[in-house]
Amino acid sequence: MTQHLRGILALVVVVLVWGTTFPAMKELTAYFSPVWIILTRFAIATALLSPFLWRARRTDLMLGGILGLLLFFCYLFQVEGLALTTSNRNAFICGLNVLVVPLLGLLGGRLPERRIVIALLLAIAGLAALCWDGGGGWGRGDTLALLAALTFGAYIKVMEVYTRRAVRLMTVTAAQIGTVALCAALWLFAREVPRGSIDVASDAANYWAYIGHGLLHYAPNFAYLGVLCTAAIISMQAWGQARTSANEAAVIYAFEPGGAAFFAYFWLGEAMGGRGWLGAALLISGMIVSQWNAESRPAAALAPE
Template sequence: MRRDQLLGLLYLNLATLFWGSTFVLVKDSLQALGPGQINFVRFAIATLVFVPFLFRRDPGLWRAGLELGAVLFVAYLTQTVGLQYTTASRSAFITTLYVVALPLLLGVLGHRLGWPIWLAAGLAVGGVGLLSYDGSPPNLGDAWTLGTALSYAFYIWRLEHFAQRFPALPLTGIQMLMVTLLSLVWMLGEGPTWNPSNFPFLSLLYLGLVASALCIWLQALGQRLVPAPQAAVIFTLEPVYAAAFAYVLLGERLGWQGMLGAGLIIAATLISQLRSTKPHPEQVTPEM
């Protein structure tokens, strides 16, 4: 394995570990702030890091960054809203469905799908069903989080193309700026719910600097060096990390049915990366 590919794997693994911790922090921050407020503050902090890289006069770069930022806003918003109603562990495993949704999306766009994709889709649906019925009935948060999985699948598809064309730092900075602006609009619609006495300063600082600025930059760097199928497999570790953090910090536990559902989702994400006799949809770079 080449040195640059090993470096890319390191970038993606670090990002996945940090992302696994965010479910607990966002869940805790929702006790004091609304979803729009959390996302506005965390991405405003992240944007400040990239201010020196926002002075590029490249229309193509700005179009790419604004497009990716809009999709990223939807992904983070749906996940944050979902965490108001569902547990951090369930949110993490349902979010992982983007690994299955990505090749299915490419199939809708005209790529041929092999048997691993259909098997993975069936397992994933079964896994989400078991996970959603574990100890409590399905809730609104599960539905919102499915929106996260679909949005993030679209984001990875588009990022794979743009990351090859534009430098990672300004591309990431423009995305952060776009998410901040859209989160501001959403926050204004939520109305005032600030609770200064219980403001999660440290959590939001971590979410902004580490989980947003650093991780999205690491992802952009990693996907320049690692093919999408390998990157998707690495990302399947995120719910494992999230469940561990939720167990230690929030005391959340999955029952046997939830564990079985989580296992099916992990199996589905791994099977979706198998090669078949047909071309694997993620191994084809879409024409733009």
């Protein structure tokens, strides 16, 4: 087997693992708030990647900190949306982030290329069919997923610039993942830790007992998300991208929402009707068209899903 084929297979594994994160996090939203899910997942990954922070350059830490702050809001919108809609629907809408990057060129006064216009039309038609499926219409969860797509698109654009300035890319990656965990912790203590006006001590004891029970019960889920989906898969992504072309990687990544829908069916029993699958096909087609023959992205620009 050639190195090129091994690289393609590595990226296929990456996309399949990414697809499982949507039902895995969706299952956790039944017990935890979105920020608790983000904190636990990224705290585990930070502990595993912490050796890359040893003797880190200040520049790398600053770049990672800025990227991590933006990435935190990406996940905040994504997981908040997951709690309010199905994981397969959330995955397809979040996948539109690949269209955001070229559309950001409009802010610089550049007209979009023909392939971007075609991709945008396919994506709009896909969203219409997806929302028509089952008569559910557009909801708040879908709006949050779309905000996640927009934020992920902006994050990717900033990441492309910042990773070129990095001295050690894995240090930047570890720093941004640690920043996501830190932001989640600050958010929790500012907004979610109980502050009862009658019996603060009792409220806090019940709250932490509830959280502790959940962490023990869902430990396998968090271990899977933190160890495999966040820390380990980054290394495989970097290895695979270094051995494939930008177009090949773009086409493989476009099928991530399809993987999410596949695993959502077997993991959570979520299913889509004919119109939903038509919308999914149109969305995936739009993602592929938008990335085909696009400017090559840095092979080592790493982002967990």
